[in-house]
Amino acid sequence: MNDYAIAVQHKSLQLVIAVSVTAMRRARWILALLQLTAGLRAPVSTKAPRTLQHATLDSTVLSCGASRPKTALSNTEISEFVDTSDEWISQRTGIRSRRVLQPGESIADHAASAAQKALDRSGLDPAEVGLVIVATSTPEDLFGDAANVADQCGCKNAVAFDVTAACSGFLFALVTASQFLETGTYQSALVVGADAMSRWVDWGDRNTCILFGDGAGAVAIKKGGAGLLGFSMGSNGAGREKLALPYNGNRLPLIGGKSATVVGPRAMLMEGRSVYVFAATTVPRVLREALEDAHLTTDDVDWFLLHQANERILEAVAERIGVPKDKFIINMDENGNTSAASIPLALDFAVKSGKVKKGDVLACAGFGAGLSWGAAVFRWEGELLSE
Numbered sequence: 001m002n003d004y005a006i007a008v009q010h011k012s013l014q015l016v017i018a019v020s021v022t023a024m025r026r027a028r029w030i031l032a033l034l035q036l037t038a039g040l041r042a043p044v045s046t047k048a049p050r051t052l053q054h055a056t057l058d059s060t061v062l063s064c065g066a067s068r069p070k071t072a073l074s075n076t077e078i079s080e081f082v083d084t085s086d087e088w089i090s091q092r093t094g095i096r097s098r099r100v101l102q103p104g105e106s107i108a109d110h111a112a113s114a115a116q117k118a119l120d121r122s123g124l125d126p127a128e129v130g131l132v133i134v135a136t137s138t139p140e141d142l143f144g145d146a147a148n149v150a151d152q153c154g155c156k157n158a159v160a161f162d163v164t165a166a167c168s169g170f171l172f173a174l175v176t177a178s179q180f181l182e183t184g185t186y187q188s189a190l191v192v193g194a195d196a197m198s199r200w201v202d203w204g205d206r207n208t209c210i211l212f213g214d215g216a217g218a219v220a221i222k223k224g225g226a227g228l229l230g231f232s233m234g235s236n237g238a239g240r241e242k243l244a245l246p247y248n249g250n251r252l253p254l255i256g257g258k259s260a261t262v263v264g265p266r267a268m269l270m271e272g273r274s275v276y277v278f279a280a281t282t283v284p285r286v287l288r289e290a291l292e293d294a295h296l297t298t299d300d301v302d303w304f305l306l307h308q309a310n311e312r313i314l315e316a317v318a319e320r321i322g323v324p325k326d327k328f329i330i331n332m333d334e335n336g337n338t339s340a341a342s343i344p345l346a347l348d349f350a351v352k353s354g355k356v357k358k359g360d361v362l363a364c365a366g367f368g369a370g371l372s373w374g375a376a377v378f379r380w381e382g383e384l385l386s387e
């Protein structure tokens, strides 16, 4: 068995640890957490001072909708083509299955279908919707999917645009749309989260391909009512390499020594453990900030609805904020991580299953690439769905 020595230096203090390979593997998590606690090597700093001054917005969530590809891909099926197992994936992540777009299937169509359901359940007149925002990092059309969604939903008077903020995208879009309602520019909006992660992961990389799935979720919001009670958002580009899907261009010679770079194969880069630690430490803080802005405590919250990345992240957050896990909505088992779609998909699941009832207070939080993070607190004013 090989032995290793690790030297950790902080100012004048130096600590040398010698461990066997096996022990070192077991200790990696502990070491990362110790380093974080001691401030020796925070994976990314998310301690930027807040500039937020007023976080209650005149915007109420009326309804939701969801749309997922029909094709499910189980952990066992994945283990047929990469070196993994249902046991490893479900124990480490809580994910058992995910939906995957098939050739010819459009993520923009799923976004439109989710938005249409939210619109139908809201009672809003499509022609009166002023704004449609689609949060996505993986659109059908790189120029944006929102105008397509608005068109398919008959929102002919709406301005429509996309927002890219990975797994925080839906919350960033919800807050952005709510600002337009707060200022009175528009009276109602559709906010959609949609991602087609299966198109962008490396299906030979067991570190990432097991995590993600495809889908779309949406909410309809209107000015007035209970309000978006509080929110907080942040980002830190210094951590961008922890989770990224960078452009990779192939050189294409043009003329006179000049070239262009045209799109080449791309795949996600992820330092899983750093992202885990970032999420487990940042989400409790951003949730507390949003609740403070709403003048609420965790006791006032009926449901915590977090980005569905990994069940262990949710457990770590629950422990840190001192809330039982059964107050957390969890549905990543059948969806995987659907990035910007995950919060509205989980909301739709929670409403349909009868967990979330009219008047309930929800505290939502998203986190992911950027790095980025955000939380929003609102009262669910929708009716129970009958489907």
Ligand code: ACO
Pocket (backbone or CB within 6 Å): 025, 083, 084, 085, 088, 089, 092, 093, 166, 167, 168, 206, 207, 210, 243, 270, 271, 272, 273, 275, 276, 309, 310, 337, 339, 367, 368, 369
């Ligand atoms: N199957 C079997 N073994 C695996 C797999 C797999 N799918 N993946 C990794 N392993 C192995 C590793 O090779 C390693 O083996 P070794 O000890 O022989 O080197 C061992 O399992 C442990 O690997 P770790 O990476 O330490 O596993 P960890 O417990 O950290 O779990 C995971 C990995 C699930 C990725 C976790 O770190 C995580 O969830 N991180 C957060 C990631 C995340 O949420 N990303 C998305 C953010 S959202 C967005 O913006 C897109």
